Amino acid sequence: MARPLDQRDDHELALAAGRGDRAALDALLARHIDRVHTVCRRICGPDDALDATQNALIGISRAIDRFDGRSAFTTWIHRIATNAALDELRRRSRRAVPVAPETFMANATRSGRVDDPERVVDRIDIDDALARLSEEFRVVVVLRDVSDLDYAEIAATLDIPIGTVRSRISRGRAALALMLGNSEAPADVETTDHA
Amino acid sequence: MPETPDFDTDAALNAALDGELDAFARDHATDTPSMQAELARRPGTDERRRELQAVRASVAAPIPPLDELTRARLLAGASAPTPQRDTVTAAATRRSGMQSWVPRAAAAAVVVLALVGGGMWLAATDSSTGSASKSATSGAGNTRSVASGDLGDLGELSRDQLDRLIGGPKSGVALPKPLGAGAATDAASSPEAQSPTPAAGSTQERASKSERAVTPGQLATCRDEYERLGAIQFAATGTFQAQPAIVLGIKRASRVIVFVLAADNCSRVLLSVSR
Numbered sequence: 001m002a003r004p005l006d007q008r009d010d011h012e013l014a015l016a017a018g019r020g021d022r023a024a025l026d027a028l029l030a031r032h033i034d035r036v037h038t039v040c041r042r043i044c045g046p047d048d049a050l051d052a053t054q055n056a057l058i059g060i061s062r063a064i065d066r067f068d069g070r071s072a073f074t075t076w077i078h079r080i081a082t083n084a085a086l087d088e089l090r091r092r093s094r095r096a097v098p099v100a101p102e103t104f105m106a107n108a109t110r111s112g113r114v115d116d117p118e119r120v121v122d123r124i125d126i127d128d129a130l131a132r133l134s135e136e137f138r139v140v141v142v143l144r145d146v147s148d149l150d151y152a153e154i155a156a157t158l159d160i161p162i163g164t165v166r167s168r169i170s171r172g173r174a175a176l177a178l179m180l181g182n183s184e185a186p187a188d189v190e191t192t193d194h195a
Numbered sequence: 196m197p198e199t200p201d202f203d204t205d206a207a208l209n210a211a212l213d214g215e216l217d218a219f220a221r222d223h224a225t226d227t228p229s230m231q232a233e234l235a236r237r238p239g240t241d242e243r244r245r246e247l248q249a250v251r252a253s254v255a256a257p258i259p260p261l262d263e264l265t266r267a268r269l270l271a272g273a274s275a276p277t278p279q280r281d282t283v284t285a286a287a288t289r290r291s292g293m294q295s296w297v298p299r300a301a302a303a304a305v306v307v308l309a310l311v312g313g314g315m316w317l318a319a320t321d322s323s324t325g326s327a328s329k330s331a332t333s334g335a336g337n338t339r340s341v342a343s344g345d346l347g348d349l350g351e352l353s354r355d356q357l358d359r360l361i362g363g364p365k366s367g368v369a370l371p372k373p374l375g376a377g378a379a380t381d382a383a384s385s386p387e388a389q390s391p392t393p394a395a396g397s398t399q400e401r402a403s404k405s406e407r408a409v410t411p412g413q414l415a416t417c418r419d420e421y422e423r424l425g426a427i428q429f430a431a432t433g434t435f436q437a438q439p440a441i442v443l444g445i446k447r448a449s450r451v452i453v454f455v456l457a458a459d460n461c462s463r464v465l466l467s468v469s470r
Contacts, residue, residue, distance in 0.1 A: 022274075029273055034260050037269075041258050050265065057273030117454065120464050121424055121445075124452055126253045144213060145254040151215050166219065170206040176250045 010073035018065040025064060028073075029057055035074065036060075036081045042142040043085035045131050048092055056084035071153075078147035079157050082139065089135060129179040137172030140165055202230075204237055208244050212251060408432075408439035409458045417441045417461035421454065432458070435465045 005013065005027040017025035033053070040052035059080045067076055130138050143154045151169075155162045202223050207230060210219035220230040234240050261269070409432040418430055421443050428444040428451055439458035444451050457463035 029270055037261055038258050054269050054272050061273050120467050141254055145251050166206055170209045173247050173250045174205055177246045
């Protein structure tokens with residue numbers, strides 16, 4: 001008799017989902033939606049994270065029959081989430097958005113949720129710092145620190161040499177350290193508009 | 196033992212933090228112990244390692260989990276994807292995303308504009324009228340400038356109102372009313388004053404309701420709690436989704452973070468905006 005879905009590991013569920021088991025796919029998506037959202041939120045920022053998350057989940061559903069188990073399932077979905085987030089960034093850059101005279105970043109929380117103010121401030125600080133970091137640095141830092149991919153996996157995901165990954169992580173973290181320390185943007189990072 | 200290579204300290208420290216020092220050493224024609232020894236010899240590496248470690252921790256820090264409604268919507272949108280459904284879902288998601296964050300963020304931007312404007316207005320009027328907001332400024336050692344007033348309903352401003360307000364900070368922003376001051380002069384230069392709308396009256400009514408709902412004690416408690424996060428630039432009251440709210444602007448480095456807080460529990464952050 002098949003074990004309950006919540007007792008089956010990712011690999012087992014992914015193979016079942018790939019054979020058309022809808023319940024297995026739903027269980028997988030429910031298990032990893034927060035992980036996917038985190039990657040999208042860190043790469044896209046709070047404003048576009050939900051769109052990117054939605055597209056990543058659709059991407060996972062569509063490609064699940066091609067998951068071959070050679071990499072960990074979490075590595076595989078991080079790649080899909082990253083690509084969805086990058087696509088969303090590209091769409092955003094093409095979108096004709098009227099620029100408001102004031103730029104701002106919203107960090108809306110749901111009404112009724114108790115949120116620790118210090119954590120909110122930390123979140124705003126890191127959202128702001130990541131938004132000010134240029135995309136090429138932000139993505140590698142997120143893939144390393146959020147997705148926990150190693151340098152070779154990041155290189156493969158982004159199709160860049162490992163040396164480039166190493167140098168972007170180094171420069172990206174240095175810029176973040178500076179911004180989180182005194183919030184003054186160093187010369188080599190871009191300011192991202194969040195209008 | 197291989198010669199000590201020339202290498203970038205930050206890159207080596209990051210490689211070490213990420214478990215990639217072996218490959219880094221190989222690429223620099225040396226071995227890991229030599230690389231570690233050289234790093235240990237360089238001044239300031241311990242402190243730098245701690246800084247970089249802190250950055251890693253910040254980026255990796257968990258974000259709030261999705262609420263149940265959003266989670267259910269996203270999961271439903273991922274099921275049975277067909278091209279038509281994708282298009283509809285993506286559009287619906289985008290619309291829904293816009294509906295959820297644009298008004299809030301825009302409302303908060305209005306808050307920022309109004310409060311900054313209000314702070315300037317209050318600063319200008321304090322000297323001549325004696326400020327009704329002085330009770331709110333007492334006890335704030337690190338406060339540079341504090342405005343206090345009522346902003347009305349922060350969650351029900353229409354898009355038209357927002358566009359008008361955001362589009363014209365120089366042409367006039369509805370200023371917050373000082374607590375206890377019945378002055379109507381704050382709206383004299385606003386677009387609403389020149390072209391009254393039904394919303395202007397209802398905002399005024401709502402404003403007076405929230406003035407009654409938020410007590411000076413609640414405002415003072417929230418101010419005391421939030422002063423540890425940075426210098427308080429302004430404090431005001433209002434309502435958010437029908438509940439009494441306190442609005443605080445906190446200066447942190449080059450930015451101002453605006454918190455909309457539940458009046459009866461300052462730890463409940465209803466909305467936060469940074470600019």
